[in-house]
Amino acid sequence: MARLSTILRLKRFNSLEGIYSKYPGILQNVPQLHYRQYHNHNEDGKSNWWKIPRNQKYVLLTTGTIAAVALTWSTHLRNSSVNAAEKYDPNIGKKHDEIRKDLPTFKMDDITKHNNEKDRIWVTYGIGVYDITEFVPQHPGSSDKVMLAAGAAIDPFWHIFQQHNTPEVLTLLESFRIGNLNAEDKVSTADMGDPWALEPRRHPILKPAAQKPFNAEPPPSILVDSFITPNEFFYIRNHLPVPEIDEKTYEIEFEVEGVKKVSKMTLKDLKKLPQHTVTAAVMCGGNRRSEMDAVKKVKGLFWGPSAVGNAQWTGVKLCEILDKMGVKSDEVRHVHFEGLDTDPTSTYYAASIPLAKAMDPRGDVILAYEMNGEPLSRDHGFPVRVIVPGTVGARNVKWLGRVFVSNKESDSHWQQKDYKGFSPSTDWDTVDFSKSPAIQHMPVTSAICLPSPGEKVKVQDGYVTVKGYAWSGGGNRIVRVDLTCDGGETWHVADLEQEDVVKAPAGRSWSWTLWTAKIPVPSRAREVEIWSKAVDSNYNAQPESFRNIWNLRGVLSNAYSRVKVQITK
């Protein structure tokens, strides 16, 4: 029997995929609605969103969708070099709550009729009435989603997506103004709760790239302090609000496409199975994005080089569970992982990996319930997350709710419309997400963590000490890290700190490598630029420049790490 949330999904409105595909940054830029999971019965009264009748939710969701569309358009405008809306009105204030005496007044009943192209497409915000008909076709790939929002108020969603309240979005919206809403019909948001009220506390050392959803990384210098990253310093990458999950009622569903039986497993069940510990780095697909962004703007969270950490994960080998279920490996099917974190349309976070990876005992895919010997924290996926060693963080799904062996790859936004690489000349007008494979294994990379850019560095006996990390996806071991401070004239080989080759052989080397190099600095140098270049056991080396690997989403940002420092004697 499918779980309750699955039933809800069947009734859910179409997801925001179209929006995401064109403006994948949206989920990173705006706070999200928080759907309580069926597992979370802890009614604390702080939020009453859940008490709103289903049909009212429909209206809210619909209007929310169009709100999201407006936001993404505004994002688009902000990133477009020639666009009138960039010149937003600095006095925009709350014009949507002011009567425009030059325009007519409508009742909500009037608005509702304008829910199709022929009759024009209207929405309201505050007491503003807007005709967004022209906007709909201008939003390729998601006009159907815009139509879901036709003829309704966007206020409830904008209450949640508070970052919509930017001058750009408001100016854009106001440019569509055609009238005033009858004051009595104004949609109130006073009874809506805060989906972010239940977020966990985080260590202050984590520097947020975004607050809602929370995304943060530690300072790079902290990373190289220990081979195992302490839990509280481990970067956090949330796509949605952190779900509150009760360990007592928590269950994971296991299902195989075409097989009617659905297995369930509690945390207790999981802990009874043979325990497997794997030391693995987890890295965000957008790690080091800021370095790529410096070459040319990309869309995405402004990650430094610390969206990575290395931990010991303990749990159960997925292949052993699937094996008991009678699953046989093949080259076609995928294993889907669905999180218990959901977006406003009740779409759960989801991703998939090839079944062959999941079924390979050497793939070391585990359902982990411990991180460095402690239960997972809420931010890291309590009570269970997937660890897919060697694979981009986005597939290491947290708050695991369901494991589904499917005949095809996940069609989730994060699998299909995000986390893919493209040619440097592919832009948002030409991008076709179906043409690139979803990132699985990550390419070889390294980063200089010490010294920091611009740091004044003391030369000792003619040498400067440089530290950093290196990692390659697919279990490929780091075999060398080369450093130069003269633009590649001379290279210095770093000392590596890494797992023993017997414990972590090539093909199964999931941990990162920390490295230290002493590099000679020319005696009269005042400033040097240090480069690091890692080489893995396939002898793949990092590419030199971000320019030639640039991609519009700023993922796979694995060019040489280059840090310019000041030299003091």
Added chain:
Amino acid sequence: MARLSTILRLKRFNSLEGIYSKYPGILQNVPQLHYRQYHNHNEDGKSNWWKIPRNQKYVLLTTGTIAAVALTWSTHLRNSSVNAAEKYDPNIGKKHDEIRKDLPTFKMDDITKHNNEKDRIWVTYGIGVYDITEFVPQHPGSSDKVMLAAGAAIDPFWHIFQQHNTPEVLTLLESFRIGNLNAEDKVSTADMGDPWALEPRRHPILKPAAQKPFNAEPPPSILVDSFITPNEFFYIRNHLPVPEIDEKTYEIEFEVEGVKKVSKMTLKDLKKLPQHTVTAAVMCGGNRRSEMDAVKKVKGLFWGPSAVGNAQWTGVKLCEILDKMGVKSDEVRHVHFEGLDTDPTSTYYAASIPLAKAMDPRGDVILAYEMNGEPLSRDHGFPVRVIVPGTVGARNVKWLGRVFVSNKESDSHWQQKDYKGFSPSTDWDTVDFSKSPAIQHMPVTSAICLPSPGEKVKVQDGYVTVKGYAWSGGGNRIVRVDLTCDGGETWHVADLEQEDVVKAPAGRSWSWTLWTAKIPVPSRAREVEIWSKAVDSNYNAQPESFRNIWNLRGVLSNAYSRVKVQITK
């Protein structure tokens, strides 16, 4: 029971490893002694080397060793920028056959006494007597091998290694001259056969990088003509003379370290097992070396971009054979493959791969007896070679004589002292081969095969058509090939011809990818430089420049392919 050749090996002199480690080019630059295999009983009388009594062989081999040392030193000198011996004597001629009246005359009995450092180390060549004592310690890593040659004639080996007869080597040797050999004691080579007499005929389209051993590649433009490379156009990379093997008596030995039983399998036995066909590219570790050499000299065969081919290999899965033998996979052991081609010290060509690769059914390692539906040709390993898909050609051992599951990696020259990558600043004085792993999987690469460098290219409707191949080791699929002709300002994505993803999924994508791109050329351009850059399913991209991946052996030469062409209207 160990095969006869194994017994011979037990009695063999130490191998030339030391020489190879310092001067790995030696086997590529000189013809080799041809040891007839125990399988080859076809006494055709063309060669009588085999009839020489064992103790005489000892002398020949010993002197051969020192000859090789001299050669390698000369190679060293040629490649060293500041060295007196570079100024070789243009009139060196056959001075080793001329009496130096200013020097004393010795009998061979005198020479024999000078076989240690204390008594000085002498050798003879022609009627020249040479004191090479000072040379011995100057040859790091192989002084023990030099000592094997102490007190004997080098003539027999120089008869085989005919390329020793260069002005550089002779000048170097003559600089050690201390006397004349009693004419009667001169060692004759008149009764020695030619180890190269039985080499197969090759297609004239193959352009040799070396004749003895034969190493040759087709023109790049031929490569892109067909997804499957025709057998006769497939590059040939031989390390030693091609052995003559009689199918009727041919056997492969299978042995597991610590297990006394040795299994044997004839070709007939092999053909009774389930047949497996795999389409896989095989690429030489030195492919595209000439492009790296252009940046800074490297040691090795001057390969263009065609030391690669793509074929359908048919044979038996190695994992099935090993499984039947009761072998269980682990992360420590290696599978050694020994060829029936041997060097002058009777060292067989050998290499090894991790047992985990061999035992993985998804690794597709096969003992192949067919290439594109035909029995293997002699040059490609008749009757059986190993195909290790995704792995450097050097591990795809030809003329397979023995499969040995060992507790450690092969200690062969080709595994330990060659086919490894190093930092660009590592030179022959600082290199430590033990510090780098043997190449297994190859990194991502691509090459422009059409147009050719310098070609006059006609622009059609503003476009130029470019063709080439791309490949990545480890079964990683090529997901994109980007082309630019404006130094990376704009990139154009090529159309790919490759195996279907279901047939060859990522992780098991062994074939190469052919690609075609139409790239726009600026209307006033007279000359453009086209670059190609491949990206694989791990999103590893080729590095930009050879300069920053340069290594002294010129292997792993996978930087952007850059071809400059003339534009005609």
